[in-house]
Amino acid sequence: MELNEDVLADVRKRLRRAQGQVGGVIQMIEEGRDCRDVIIQLAAVSRALDRAGFRLIASGLEQCVTDKSEKGAADREQLEKLFLTLA
Incomplete structure (x- = not known):
């Protein structure tokens, strides 16, 4: 997948x-919170992961599934x- 480096940097930041x-959640469980x-x-973790995924979708999902044999369609x-x- 070849996406814009700014997009990839943003996705990496979100995933980190x-x-x-x-x-933090694991620590909370271990502490009996x-x-x-x-x-x-x-829920916050789930939203962070969703945002990373949707960022990829918004930025070039088409590149992930493009069939080169059909001229990029x-x-x-x-x-x-x-x-x-x-979703």
Whole structure:
């Protein structure tokens, strides 16, 4: 996949943030923190991952599924399937 370096940098930043949040959730569980607090943080992790995925979609999902044999025409069904994977 060849996406703009700014997009990739943003996605990496989002994924690193989510990685840190997952570590925080694990620590919260180990410390016996309140269930509501853990769930709130899990929701934040989920949103961070969703945003990273949607950023990729917005920036060039077509490149991921382009069939070179058809002169760059992306298959609409494949695009929908990848989009719904994140939805």
